[in-house]
Each structure stands twice: as C-alpha cells, then as structure tokens.
Amino acid sequence: MLFRPPASQPPKPETGARAGAARWRPLRRVLIWVRWFALRVLLLMAVLVGFYALVNPPTTWTILSESRSHAISPREWVDIGDVAPVMRRSVVAAEDANFCLHWGFDMTEIRKVVASGSSRGASTITQQTAKNVFLWQGRSWPRKLLETIYTPMIEAFWSKQRILEVYLNLAEFGPGIFGVGAASREYFGVSPAQLTPVQAARLAAVLPAPKSRSPQRASARSRSIADGAATIARDGRASCL
Structure with missing residues (x-):
C-alpha cells in the first residue's frame, strides 16, 4: 500500500482577539510614529528655550514681517539692569500685575x-514672550497650542528677570519701533535707564495697540499704569523685578 502524505489543512481562521489585533496594528504604527515625532519636536523646543536663556534673540518673525512695510528703528539690546526700575514696574502693571507670582499662566x-x-485675553508676559520669540502674530489654534507648550518651558529655564528683559527688548512700541531702547530714544531722547515714571507709564500704555496709541500724549490708561506701578512696588508684587 502506497504511503500518502496527509492532505494540507486549510488555515484556521484567526480568533477574534488575533483579528482585532491585526486590525489595530496599522493604527498602532501611526501612533508610535506620532509619539516619536512629538517627542523630538518637544526636545527641539526645549533646546531652543535653553539656548535663548543664554543668547539674546537677534530678531523675530514679527520684526521681519514689519520690515516689509516699515523701516525698523536701530535696535540695541538693553540688559535688564540698564532699564529703569519704574519702567519694569510699569510694564508689569500694564500687562501682567501678577507676573512675579504665577508660573506662566495667571489662573x-x-x-x-x-x-x-x-472676550478679552488673559495673556501673561511669559506667554507674550513665547509668542514674540518663537512664534508669529495672529490668532490660531496651532499658534496657541505651541504658545501653551513654550510658556512653562520658559518659566522652567529662564528667570523672571530674563523673561522681562527679553520681552522689553522685543516688544513693539510703535510702527517699526521694537524694544525699550529704541522706544525711549525715539519718543523721549533718553536711555531706558533715564526714563521717568511718567515716560515709563506712557510707553507701557501703548503695548496693547502700538500702532494706534502714542506715548507722547497722556491718557487715562497711562495714569492708571503709573498708579499700578506704585501699587505693585508697595504690595510686593514687584519683588522679582
């Protein structure tokens, strides 16, 4: 009697668990790739934040964009120690009175x-610094998401004085006028260290709308800022400046 090999058996259908795992395998690969990409983006962001903790940002997207429509006034970096204390307090009083107390978000x-x-915002100086240094102007969810990630990184790597120094050197004080050094020279003919309380309050008053407000005129806002600067000096909220 001739030996016949056993007939090949048809493959058994996959069990429910195996079939489910097979269906989810492509999605799992996508998620692994997304996680890999996100971790490297976060690492790059952290490296940039750490780098600018030590190196002054040479320019920003906002300055480059404005240079297409306005001549940019000569800019020179001003160390925080060379900015009049009353100017520091005025900007904090105007933009973020609890700057010394929060960790980037004023809850x-x-x-x-x-x-x-x-509908008004509650953006802190740290958030505005994140936007000015690393991002672009305008309102969009991608930009807001990146700003939200950058903000605690900046608070972790930079001191409060460093945050305020960078903010003051990159803030727009008028068409083509960026930084407290250019603004104090352009509007009042003095250095940032020589700004008086009135001049400091008027400069700080233009920050929400630098293209439509002038620091050369007193306003209810500038008077309120002057009072606020004196208040945070008394109550200790300017202790980190």
Missing part, C-alpha cells in the same frame, strides 16, 4: 475672564 485672571464671559 486667577483666567477665571475672572471666564466668569465674566469677556
């Missing part, structure tokens, strides 16, 4: 805005 101010239903 107290955010809750107030949410509770009031107001």
Whole structure:
C-alpha cells in the first residue's frame, strides 16, 4: 500500500482577539510614529528655550514681517539692569500685575475672564514672550497650542528677570519701533535707564495697540499704569523685578 502524505489543512481562521489585533496594528504604527515625532519636536523646543536663556534673540518673525512695510528703528539690546526700575514696574502693571507670582499662566485672571464671559485675553508676559520669540502674530489654534507648550518651558529655564528683559527688548512700541531702547530714544531722547515714571507709564500704555496709541500724549490708561506701578512696588508684587 502506497504511503500518502496527509492532505494540507486549510488555515484556521484567526480568533477574534488575533483579528482585532491585526486590525489595530496599522493604527498602532501611526501612533508610535506620532509619539516619536512629538517627542523630538518637544526636545527641539526645549533646546531652543535653553539656548535663548543664554543668547539674546537677534530678531523675530514679527520684526521681519514689519520690515516689509516699515523701516525698523536701530535696535540695541538693553540688559535688564540698564532699564529703569519704574519702567519694569510699569510694564508689569500694564500687562501682567501678577507676573512675579504665577508660573506662566495667571489662573486667577483666567477665571475672572471666564466668569465674566469677556472676550478679552488673559495673556501673561511669559506667554507674550513665547509668542514674540518663537512664534508669529495672529490668532490660531496651532499658534496657541505651541504658545501653551513654550510658556512653562520658559518659566522652567529662564528667570523672571530674563523673561522681562527679553520681552522689553522685543516688544513693539510703535510702527517699526521694537524694544525699550529704541522706544525711549525715539519718543523721549533718553536711555531706558533715564526714563521717568511718567515716560515709563506712557510707553507701557501703548503695548496693547502700538500702532494706534502714542506715548507722547497722556491718557487715562497711562495714569492708571503709573498708579499700578506704585501699587505693585508697595504690595510686593514687584519683588522679582
């Protein structure tokens, strides 16, 4: 009797668990790649933040964009120690009175805005610095997401004085006028160290709308900022400056 090999058996159908795993395998690969990419983006962001903790940013996307429509006033980096203390306090009083107390996000101010239903922002100086140094102007969810990631990184790597120094040197004070050095020279003919309380308050008053406000005229806002600067000096909220 001739020996016949056993007939080949048809492959058994995959069990439910195996079939489910096979279906999810492509998605798992995508998620692994996304995680790999996200981790490297975060690492690059952290490296940039660490780099600018030591090196002054030479320019920004905002300055480059403005240079297409306005001549940029000569800029020279001003160390925080060469900025009049009253100017530091005035900017903090105008833009972020709790700057010395928070870790990048002013939760107290955010809750107030949410509770009031107001459309005004609660952006801190740290958030504005993140936007000015690393990102672009305008409102979009991608930009806001990146700003939200950069902000705690900046607070972790930079001192409060460094944050304020970078902010003051990159903030726009008028068409083509960037930085407290260019602004104090352009509007008042003095160095940042020589700014008076009135001049400092007027400069700080233009920051929300530098193209439509002039620091050469007193306003209710500049007077309020002068009072606010004196207040945070008294109550200790300027202790980190």
